[in-house]
Amino acid sequence: MRKLFKFHGGVHPPTNKTQSNDKPIAPVALPSKLVIPLHQHVGNCAKPAVEVGQHVFKGQIIGTPEGRLSSAVHASTSGTIAAIDMQQVAHPSGLPDLCITLIPDLKDEWIPREQRDWRAMSHTELRHLLRDAGVVGLGGAVFPSDMKLYSSQHKITTLVLNAAECEPWITCDDLLMRERAADILQGAEVMRELLYANEILIGIEDNKPEAIAAMRAAVVAGKHERIEVVAVPTLYPGGGAKQLIRVLTGIEVAAGVRSTDMGVQCFNVGTAYGAWRAIAHGEPLLSRIVTVTGNVGKPQNFEVPFGMPIDELVAQAGLLPDTTGYIMGGPMMGFRLPSTQVGVIKATNCIIAMSDALFPPAPPALPCIRCTRCAEACPADLQPQELYWFSKAKNFGKAQEYHLFDCIECGACSYVCPSHIPLVQYFQFAKSEIHMREHDKQAADRARERHDYREYRIEREKQEKAERLAAKEKAALAAKPVEPPVVATNPDAAPENTAQMKIQAAIDHAREQAAAVKPKNTENLSAEQLAEIAEIEARRARIREIAKSDVEPPKE
Amino acid sequence: MLAALLVMSAISIALGAVLGYSAIKFRVEGNPLAEKIDAILPQTQCGQCGYPGCKPYAEAIAEGSADINLCPPGGEEGIQKLADLLGVEFKPFGAGAEPKPKAVAFIDENTCIGCTLCLQACPVDAIAGAAKQMHTIIASECTGCELCIAPCPVDCISMEPLKESISTWKREYPIYALKPVHQEKSSGPSE
Numbered sequence: 047m048r049k050l051f052k053f054h055g056g057v058h059p060p061t062n063k064t065q066s067n068d069k070p071i072a073p074v075a076l077p078s079k080l081v082i083p084l085h086q087h088v089g090n091c092a093k094p095a096v097e098v099g100q101h102v103f104k105g106q107i108i109g110t111p112e113g114r115l116s117s118a119v120h121a122s123t124s125g126t127i128a129a130i131d132m133q134q135v136a137h138p139s140g141l142p143d144l145c146i147t148l149i150p151d152l153k154d155e156w157i158p159r160e161q162r163d164w165r166a167m168s169h170t171e172l173r174h175l176l177r178d179a180g181v182v183g184l185g186g187a188v189f190p191s192d193m194k195l196y197s198s199q200h201k202i203t204t205l206v207l208n209a210a211e212c213e214p215w216i217t218c219d220d221l222l223m224r225e226r227a228a229d230i231l232q233g234a235e236v237m238r239e240l241l242y243a244n245e246i247l248i249g250i251e252d253n254k255p256e257a258i259a260a261m262r263a264a265v266v267a268g269k270h271e272r273i274e275v276v277a278v279p280t281l282y283p284g285g286g287a288k289q290l291i292r293v294l295t296g297i298e299v300a301a302g303v304r305s306t307d308m309g310v311q312c313f314n315v316g317t318a319y320g321a322w323r324a325i326a327h328g329e330p331l332l333s334r335i336v337t338v339t340g341n342v343g344k345p346q347n348f349e350v351p352f353g354m355p356i357d358e359l360v361a362q363a364g365l366l367p368d369t370t371g372y373i374m375g376g377p378m379m380g381f382r383l384p385s386t387q388v389g390v391i392k393a394t395n396c397i398i399a400m401s402d403a404l405f406p407p408a409p410p411a412l413p414c415i416r417c418t419r420c421a422e423a424c425p426a427d428l429q430p431q432e433l434y435w436f437s438k439a440k441n442f443g444k445a446q447e448y449h450l451f452d453c454i455e456c457g458a459c460s461y462v463c464p465s466h467i468p469l470v471q472y473f474q475f476a477k478s479e480i481h482m483r484e485h486d487k488q489a490a491d492r493a494r495e496r497h498d499y500r501e502y503r504i505e506r507e508k509q510e511k512a513e514r515l516a517a518k519e520k521a522a523l524a525a526k527p528v529e530p531p532v533v534a535t536n537p538d539a540a541p542e543n544t545a546q547m548k549i550q551a552a553i554d555h556a557r558e559q560a561a562a563v564k565p566k567n568t569e570n571l572s573a574e575q576l577a578e579i580a581e582i583e584a585r586r587a588r589i590r591e592i593a594k595s596d597v598e599p600p601k602e
Numbered sequence: 603m604l605a606a607l608l609v610m611s612a613i614s615i616a617l618g619a620v621l622g623y624s625a626i627k628f629r630v631e632g633n634p635l636a637e638k639i640d641a642i643l644p645q646t647q648c649g650q651c652g653y654p655g656c657k658p659y660a661e662a663i664a665e666g667s668a669d670i671n672l673c674p675p676g677g678e679e680g681i682q683k684l685a686d687l688l689g690v691e692f693k694p695f696g697a698g699a700e701p702k703p704k705a706v707a708f709i710d711e712n713t714c715i716g717c718t719l720c721l722q723a724c725p726v727d728a729i730a731g732a733a734k735q736m737h738t739i740i741a742s743e744c745t746g747c748e749l750c751i752a753p754c755p756v757d758c759i760s761m762e763p764l765k766e767s768i769s770t771w772k773r774e775y776p777i778y779a780l781k782p783v784h785q786e787k788s789s790g791p792s793e
Contacts, residue, residue: 085768139771471776478773486644493645493745496726497655 048276051296053289055423056281057458059214059378061253066337066345067217071225073349074362080122080148080353081389082108083135087182088189089115091144100127103157105330108146111177117190118180120330121148122351124155136356136374136391140384148353159328164236172240172325179324180331180392185285185314186375188393191321194311195240203309205243206294207234207318209250209257210278210285213376216396218335219315221347223250223257227264230315231273233322241311245272248315249290252277282378283456287312289425301452316395336390338363340373340398350390357386360399370405373398377405378457412465420459420469426452430459430469437476442483445476453477636664642683646675647725648747650699655725669693674701675746705761706744707751711736713758720750720759 085091092109096102102121109119128149132142164172173192182188185208207230211219223230234246250258261275278284278293288299291310299305305312316334323329332351336359339345343364350359356372373380374394382400390397420430428449436445450473459469571579640660651672653659662668663684670684671693678695685692695701709720709729716734721727728744731737751759764770 135768137768137771138773139766139768141766141768141771143768468776471773475773475775478771482770482772489745490643490645492743493647493726494640494656496728496743497645497647500725500727 048274048294049296050276050278051293053284053292053425054427055425055458056283056289057423057461058280059282059461061280062215062339063217063220063253066215066339066347067220067254069344069346071221071335071347071349072362074351074354074359076123076150076152076154076351077354077358078149079128079355080125080150080351081133081355081387082119082122082146082148082353083133083389083391084109084119084144084146085135086119086188086352086392087117087180088187089113089117089193092116092119094130094144094146096121096127096130096146098127098130101125101151102127102148103155105157105159105328105332107178107330108148115190115193116177117182117192118178118330119146119352120180120332122332122353123148123150124153125150134385134388136383136388136394138381138384145389146353161326161328164239164325167325169240172236176321176324178330179320181317181320181324182331182392183314184316184320184334184392184395185287186379186393186395188391191313191317194313195237197241197243197306197311200306201309202241202243202306202311203245204295204311205234205238205241205246206287206291206310206312207246207248207315208285208287208290208312209248209254209261209315210290211254212251212280212282212285213378213380213396214282215339215398216337216376217339218337218347218395220254220257221337222316222319222335223254224260226319227260228268229322230261230319231264231268231270232326233318233320234273234313235270236321236325237311237313237318243311245274246270247294248273248275249278249284249294250275251280251284253280283425283454283458286425286454286456288454301449331392334390334392334394336394337396338399339396341366341369341401341404342399350394352391353389355387355389356383356397359390360386360397365399366401368401368403369399370402371400373400373405378461379455408468409466411467414465414467417464419462419464423458423462425456425458426454428453430473433476434467434469434472437472440476440479442476442480446480450476450480633661633664636661638687639663639684642676642680642687643673644675644680644745646745646747648675648745648749650674663688671695672699674699677701703763705746705763706741707739707746707748708760708762709737709739710758710760711738713756715756717755719753719755723749723753725749 090113093112095110096108104124106121129147133145135143177192181191297308320331336350372383643656647655651659728740
């Protein structure tokens with residue numbers, strides 16, 4: 047029996063898992079359209095690789111990964127691309143993002159799938175395959191898996207498969223393990239190989255005995271070595287990566303340290319399954335298991351293609367009329383979906399239909415009485431009552447001093463708060479405000495640098511111009527020495543004479559120029575104009591005569 | 603008596619030497635206060651304060667010759683920070699100097715004639731282009747100072763307010779709407 051460890055705090059919310067975990071995973075009928083966001087992962091948004099009107103096959107890449115940290119996006123079924131535009135996505139902001147709309151042709155025709163033996167492939171090939179198959183962390187963080195499967199910098203000894211599924215209502219990992227345990231273990235073997243890890247620990251909360259039994263049976267049946275299925279005590283948030291690592295290995299992952307620095311890497315079971323389907327069956331990540339529960343007639347897990355609109359999915363579970371909204375994720379960490387039209391994404395593990403009976407509106411928040419029950423419940427050893435104080439007062443520097451960024455936003459503090467203060471919302475607000483300020487600060491620093499460089503450049507250009515002119519003059523002077531002897535042989539080369547000569551030359555030059563310039567309007571003149579000119583000339587002659595006669599008299 | 607005089611003068615000479623040495627050795631280049639002020643300013647380099655850039659304005663504040671409420675892009679928060687740093691009272695913006703929403707310049711490329719006048723006006727070199735070639739704004743570097751708008755001879759530059767996207771989205775301060783209290787209950791002291 048393995049020795050297990052404890053993490054600080056934790057709460058026991060009602061699990062509400064039995065509603066959905068008694069039925070097998072059901073396939074869904076294809077919806078009328080799929081709205082597939084191109085940014086379903088951490089990192090750069092995928093670049094559209096198809097055109098509107100194009101026919102695509104199931105599994106065809108419709109978004110190519112862009113940059114180092116990115117992942118591919120695929121057509122979840124065969125059909126026609128109807129639009130590539132900004133549409134509302136499953137995000138708490140409710141803002142639009144770039145999506146591809148696919149109208150299924152209901153034939154579900156696959157691209158040619160290649161079944162490969164991973165033992166014959168190089169590690170780089172495997173990582174490229176995972177990236178092009180769009181495999182990302184399905185526990186909710188959607189971090190590209192290929193980026194987590196490096197072990198060059200750290201020696202990984204333990205691979206932890208996270209199957210704790212500590213959030214209430216959610217049962218997708220539970221059902222996946224019950225039904226597809228062998229594939230999960232195969233995927234874990236590939237991951238172990240890529241990480242050069244020694245042992246694999248699979249942490250499952252002890253409220254899922256069927257899943258534990260299924261996984262243990264699969265370990266025996268598959269003759270897997272150094273894989274242990276560990277039942278961990280049910281305690282929210284035991285499925286947090288840091289918390290599960292702590293429980294299984296006793297390793298405390300400190301603030302600012304990655305678990306890989308401590309020799310542990312962590313993946314969700316769904317990710318291991320997805321990786322295996324991609325490698326051994328040539329099937330990119332096109333669908334995932336989603337728990338549809340809450341205020342529905344038939345709460346159940348479905349295998350849902352990405353992009354399926356929420357309303358069409360919930361309709362298949364039998365939506366009840368008094369539904370007031372939908373939560374994506376669990377009730378502790380999930381968020382309310384902005385619309386029922388948004389598509390299922392890789393991060394969607396659960397859809398909970400809300401009703402006033404199941405989720406009564408939160409009572410109004412009362413003042414904090416500093417009872418510190420939140421501090422007792424905090425799994426990250428923080429002081430939520432202090433963080434609340436500073437976040438509410440927008441004293442962000444102080445909040446950071448109290449390690450705001452170690453908060454995993456699990457909601458245990460809000461859950462126990464006797465004053466019903468939405469603590470996590472304050473922390474989320476403070477975090478996003480701090481991020482934005484840092485972003486602004488960086489932009490300002492960059493602008494300052496660019497401005498300073500511009501000033502420097504202008505100064506340098508001025509200097510260079512002056513230097514160029516000086517060099518030109520110098521060169522002209524250097525070229526002149528042929529002339530001075532000529533000047534010297536000239537007998538009247540006295541300074542005043544040369545000056546006079548110059549003036550004379552300038553006058554001559556001006557005269558020549560004046561002679562060269564002809565009036566421009568002397569051609570093609572009419573008789574009238576000629577007469578006018580003659581008259582003007584005559585007048586001028588007369589004036590000259592008068593001027594002469596006027597000047598003469600004083601001489602006499 | 604003489605010994606005391608000698609000791610005192612020796613001490614003063616030694617201390618004077620130390621002070622003289624440290625004045626040279628630990629000399630502070632530039633004005634540290636102006637640098638601190640410059641770090642608070644938003645570096646838009648727009649000149650709305652009446653100075654030819656953020657640094658000259660920072661120096662003017664440090665000297666005491668400029669007010670702290672002349673920087674609209676810094677917002678009221680900027681004034682508050684300056685007031686905190688300098689230990690003076692907060693001062694609201696004067697009339698007509700209220701901050702505008704953040705925006706970046708946009709060049710209508712159909713109209714641009716490639717005159718390079720905006721390139722010369724941009725304080726942060728955020729416009730790419732060359733003579734008789736089309737110009738375009740490097741949006742990520744544009745500070746929204748609007749200095750390129752006036753020199754453009756064909757008026758092809760406009761300011762586009764920055765739209766909120768998922769990557770720039772900010773969570774709101776948690777505010778809970780109070781429910782109206784029923785008429786018959788409102789006679790008691792409100793919550």
